[in-house]
Amino acid sequence: MSETPAQPVIEATPALAIDGFWLYLLFALLATAGFFYINIMAAIVDGLITGLDFSNAQAGMVGSANIYGASVGALCAVFVVRRVEWRPALVILFSLLMAIDLASTVIRDPTVLIAVRAVHGLIGGLSVGIAYSVMARLNSPDRAFGVLLVLQFGLGGLGVMYLPLLVPLYGAQILFFVLATLTAIALVSMLAIPKRLCKNRSRAELEAIPASYRKLTVILSLLALFLFQAGNMALAAFIIRLGEHAHLTRDFIGQALGWATWIGAAGAGLVIFMGTRFGRLRPLIAAFLLTFAGTAGFFWSESQPIFMVANVGTAITWSFVVPYLFGMISRLDPTGRLAALGGFVSKCGLASGPLVAGLLLGEDNFDLLIWVAMAALALSSLAAFAAARQVDQLEPAT
Numbered sequence: 001m002s003e004t005p006a007q008p009v010i011e012a013t014p015a016l017a018i019d020g021f022w023l024y025l026l027f028a029l030l031a032t033a034g035f036f037y038i039n040i041m042a043a044i045v046d047g048l049i050t051g052l053d054f055s056n057a058q059a060g061m062v063g064s065a066n067i068y069g070a071s072v073g074a075l076c077a078v079f080v081v082r083r084v085e086w087r088p089a090l091v092i093l094f095s096l097l098m099a100i101d102l103a104s105t106v107i108r109d110p111t112v113l114i115a116v117r118a119v120h121g122l123i124g125g126l127s128v129g130i131a132y133s134v135m136a137r138l139n140s141p142d143r144a145f146g147v148l149l150v151l152q153f154g155l156g157g158l159g160v161m162y163l164p165l166l167v168p169l170y171g172a173q174i175l176f177f178v179l180a181t182l183t184a185i186a187l188v189s190m191l192a193i194p195k196r197l198c199k200n201r202s203r204a205e206l207e208a209i210p211a212s213y214r215k216l217t218v219i220l221s222l223l224a225l226f227l228f229q230a231g232n233m234a235l236a237a238f239i240i241r242l243g244e245h246a247h248l249t250r251d252f253i254g255q256a257l258g259w260a261t262w263i264g265a266a267g268a269g270l271v272i273f274m275g276t277r278f279g280r281l282r283p284l285i286a287a288f289l290l291t292f293a294g295t296a297g298f299f300w301s302e303s304q305p306i307f308m309v310a311n312v313g314t315a316i317t318w319s320f321v322v323p324y325l326f327g328m329i330s331r332l333d334p335t336g337r338l339a340a341l342g343g344f345v346s347k348c349g350l351a352s353g354p355l356v357a358g359l360l361l362g363e364d365n366f367d368l369l370i371w372v373a374m375a376a377l378a379l380s381s382l383a384a385f386a387a388a389r390q391v392d393q394l395e396p397a398t
């Protein structure tokens with residue numbers, strides 16, 4: 001009888017003394033500063049419509065330009081992360097981001113704003129890619145990206161709850177002032193990060209995995225990430241408009257989105273707590289089932305309880321699934337370049353969602369938008385399950 005060849009195993013690298021939650025939190029802030037506009041995209045789209053009289057399509061294009069620019073920046077990061085020192089690079093990039101955000105406060109023309117936000121996205125995407133490449137080399141990338149999602153959802157909850165109420169009072173300019181302020185805080189926070197961070201995981205880990213096996217897993221993970229982000233952001237970018245279309249009040253919508261975002265951070269909190277002790281496949285199956293149920297709930301948005309529950313459910317799974325997908329990608333590359341590539345793919349998905357949604361909506365055809373979002377999530381789940389099964393075979397639960 002012939003024995004079944006043993007699967008290659010990715011051994012964990014011991015953590016350095018400084019590799020812990022507080023370090024994850026600091027890097028989460030750096031990564032968040034580069035694309036916080038994504039977390040408050042619903043507030044930005046709505047603010048441009050109500051504050052500057054942009055159309056649905058124009059507001060969607062501004063958001064998409066910002067995220068597509070970030071996608072190009074994230075792609076550039078793949079090629080530069082090993083050639084630049086991350087600290088001085090982020091200082092320069094953050095300074096440019098603040099300048100562009102402040103300049104955006106005086107722009108009223110949709111075409112000009114689209115171009116300016118595309119440049120902003122390019123710079124922000126590059127900064128996020130650099131931050132991701134370092135986070136991927138930490139001892140537990142799943143937990144590191146989990147902390148990132150907790151921070152983003154926590155701050156995003158504040159944004160979507162209060163910014164729509166402030167726009168009628170202070171105009172759309174308040175949106176860009178908030179972005180500039182967060183970037184300034186991130187810039188200062190770099191002073192608290194020690195110079196000696198972490199060592200790259202051993203290249204022996206990578207060489208232990210067959211190249212063909214690794215490539216297939218990465219492709220599946222990236223495909224799942226793209227579709228998951230696109231499907232979720234397609235609805236999220238226009239969720240305020242969906243609520244108003246269902247005759248919900250603006251105050252209730254803001255409160256519902258804010259609380260859902262904060263509660264949704266519990267998904268990333270579960271990732272921080274669980275790590276990979278249960279593998280990745282079983283948690284992802286449970287998360288996608290909740291995603292489907294929550295997304296389907298938006299068909300009945302005229303019901304306040306259902307609208308609230310649907311937002312809570314999808315927020316929890318959003319913050320839960322993304323760290324696992326980034327963790328899978330990071331575990332297959334000791335250099336951090338694949339994490340930067342994951343940032344590029346993620347932003348492409350986030351940009352594609354609002355763009356497609358704006359084109360599909362037409363005369364507020366939200367039912368069609370929900371069906372398309374569910375189809376994207378279904379395809380994402382198939383790719384995610386296949387990739388998670390392979391990574392679970394390659395890496396023992398820890």
